[in-house]
Amino acid sequence: MPHQPTRRALLGAAALAPLATAAPPARAMFKTSAHIVIAGSGLGGIAVANRLSKMLDGAKITIVDRKEEHNYQPGYTLVATGVWPVDKVRDRNADYQPAGVEWVKDMVAGFDPATNTVLTAGGQRIPYDFLVVATGVQLDYAQIEGMDVGAIGSNGLASVYPSPQAAQATWAAMQAFTAKGGNAVMTLPATPLKCAGAPLKMSFMLRDRLLKAGTLGASKISFQSALGNVFGVKVVNDNVLERWKSLGIDVEFSRKLTAIDIGARRATFVSPEGEKQEMPYDFIHVVPPMRAPDAVKNSDLAWKEGPFAAGGWLEVDKSTLQHRRYPNVFGIGDINGTPRGKTAATVKKSAPLVAHNLVEVISGRKADETFDGYTSCPLITREGSAMLIEFDYEGRLTPFLPMIEPLNDSFFAWLMKYRMLKPAYMAVLKGRV
Secondary structure, eight states, rough: OOOOOOOHHHHHHHHGGGGGGOOOOOOEEEOOOOOEEEOOOSSSHHHHHHHHHHHSSSEEEEEOOOOEEOGGGEEEHHHHHTTTTTGGGGGEEGGTTTTTOEEEEEEEEETTTTTTTTEEEEEEEOOEEEEEOOOEEEEGGGGSOOGGGGGTTTEEOSSSOOOOHHHHHHHHHHOOOOHHEEEEEEOOSOOOOOSTTTTHHHHHHHHHHHHHHHGGGEEEEEEEEESSSSSSSHHHHHHHHHHHHHHHHEOOOOOEEEEEEETTTEEEEOOTTTOOOEOOSEEEEOOEEEOOOOHHHTTBBBBHHHHHTTOOOOOTTTTOOBHHHHHHHEEOOGGGGGGSSOOHEEEEEEEEHHHHHHHHHHHOOOOOOOOOOOOOEEEEEEEEEEEEEOOOTTTBBBSSSSTTTTTSHHHHHHHIIIHHHHHHHHHHHHHHH
């Protein structure tokens, strides 16, 4: 049974409420005619745009992104497990961009930092004085032979990541599976992931749905990890594995999903030694390998060596989030080639820092604020219960509320995920916190 919220925990929830409306500290606006281009209009891009609009007087701010719908991606797992309706994760980008911003409705196709230029799919060349890269990740389903994103929701195929529609279709697939039970296969790739807790949440919630449907006894859940763990923070990894052992969820390591036959419901996994194994399934949750979008990966902004080079991630200093070779470029969000930090919570803490450091550079000073890699994952263990996991670059647990034990599940952590985090997200989006 999950721990029930104590009076102190509920007071802690009340203490979090101002986060949704608190304004950043007032400071004099810096006069400048600089042109700042922001590539991407997700949480990071719009949050930085809103902040810069309050910090700079006379600057030209341009957002480049074709996408007009704004999606609350942290809510996808709630949609995909039947907790939320899909409309709760869908909004309009136009409603959150600051007044006076120029919006180029085109996709970023490339970067030429040597000439301070952004290239678009439509052939535009947009010059900049300063650049914020907020492009997010590329979901590389193409690495899985036979995978068809359009087939999610049919033949037991699920994947929470691509879109609200995919999350909704995943819930349909989960409902069909839990009605009868059977063999479920959950997957994890070897690449860095945005919301690395989502594959774990989906596994916990699938078991919970089977239990509620009365078909758990007729079912088997196996988790196939391409890594040697299921989560990058050891204490969390060990906690989850212990929980899964008691819940009957089997785990196998070093098994990479390389192919899927959707019609036959068979998945192929490969070991590091190249040994192939086919697994039949009634339900499968596919988590795609992830990398930088081609626009970044194929540009001089990407890491050229080291652990982040293979994925083409943006080469930023992990502390200042300033590009290591092009000082007029900053990165925000999932695109950054840093040890951790591909969550909305990371953007919440780093957006004020990126805006501040960029203004410092515009004004001729050095970026002087540093980021510790803060990441947060409300790890759902069943409907009505979750663990609130917070950690830094070093994998150290960094709980915001000391009265909440991060490795214990509680109703309070669930309440945060279910009710409190979207208002906080919207406050970040609007540049209020």
